[in-house]
Amino acid sequence: xxxxxxxxxxxxxxxxxxxxxxxxxxxxxxxxxxxxxxxxxxxxxxxxxxxxxxxxxxxxxxxxxxxxxxxxxxxxxxxxxxxxxxxxxxxxxxxxxxxxxxxxxxxxxxxxxxxxxxxxxxxxxxxxxxxxxxxxxxxxxxxxxxxxxxxxxxxxxxxxxxxxxxxxxxxxxxxxxxxxxxxxxxxxxxxxxxxxxxxxxxxxxx
Numbered sequence: 001x002x003x004x005x006x007x008x009x010x011x012x013x014x015x016x017x018x019x020x021x022x023x024x025x026x027x028x029x030x031x032x033x034x035x036x037x038x039x040x041x042x043x044x045x046x047x048x049x050x051x052x053x054x055x056x057x058x059x060x061x062x063x064x065x066x067x068x069x070x071x072x073x074x075x076x077x078x079x080x081x082x083x084x085x086x087x088x089x090x091x092x093x094x095x096x097x098x099x100x101x102x103x104x105x106x107x108x109x110x111x112x113x114x115x116x117x118x119x120x121x122x123x124x125x126x127x128x129x130x131x132x133x134x135x136x137x138x139x140x141x142x143x144x145x146x147x148x149x150x151x152x153x154x155x156x157x158x159x160x161x162x163x164x165x166x167x168x169x170x171x172x173x174x175x176x177x178x179x180x181x182x183x184x185x186x187x188x189x190x191x192x193x194x195x196x197x198x199x200x201x202x203x204x205x206x
Contacts, residue, residue: 001118001121001122002118002122003122004037004038004039004119004122004123007115007118007119007122008035008037011033011035011093011115011119012033014031014033014093014114014115015031016110016111016114017031017094017108017110017111018030018031021108021110022109022110022113023108023109023110027094027096027097027108028097029055029095029097031094032050032055032058032094032095033093033094034050034054034055034058034059034060034090034093034094035060035088035089035090035093035119036059036060036081036083036086036087036088036089037083037087037088037089037119037122037123038083038084038085038087039122039123039124039125040084040085040125041083041084041085041086041087041123041125041126042085042125042126042127042128042203042204043085043086043087043126043127043128043129043130043199043200043203043204044086044087044088044089044123044126044128044129044130044166045060045069045086045087045088045089045129045130045132046089046090046091046129046130046131046132046136046139046140047060047061047088047089047090047091047132047133047136048090048091048092048107048132048133048135048136048173049090049091049092049093049094049095049096049104049106049107049108049111049135050090050092050093050094050095051063051065051095051104052095052098052104054095055094055095059081060088060090061080061088064175064176065173065174065175065176066080066174068174069132069174072171072174072193072196072197073196073197073200074197074200074201075200075204079204079205082204085203085204086204087123087126089116089119089120089123090107090111091107091111091112091116091135091136091139092106092107092108092111092112093111093115094108094111096108106135107135112139116139126166127165127166127167127203128166128167128168128169128199128203129166129167129168129169130169130171130196131168131169131170131171132171132172132173132174133149133171133172133173134148134149134152137149137152137170140168141159141168141170144159145170149170149172149181150181150185152170153170153171153172153185153188153192155170156169156170156192156195160195160199169196169199171192171196172188
């Protein structure tokens, strides 16, 4: 098994979806893999894929979604970007491009297939993984995510309290596109977010 440092070096040079795509067309731009990871991290944010702003910055969640996510977590930027405590491992490490309507495409399937298992195997200190959106929930939860995002997030207590280690906690994506979902599901911010912040304080500030 490769060390985390070796994996991160290999990932930074990855060009599979650009030069030898396994699914569909090649990536339409130069790859710029995004990840934040350290062997000492206890909390992991399993996100979706970089958007246009993150592709330009090379740093995860440098956009409006990141502002909302940090609010949910109760963290300032300094703590959020402290790789010693928090890993950020997206399903797709590079911006996947956009469709004809300007919406971001799904994460490239090659990415999780190639990198996900070895990266998590190299993160032995993780105690909790936050599953941001359907793609991460499907990969980590399998059959438990079959009912869709609302049903999966609605079962957060059972999922968090289950026997999996690291523990898992499903969340909606913090994108503005989910404003309607948040408005029609007030229990998320009233019940789940306080527990989320409690878990984050335990893992990040202790």
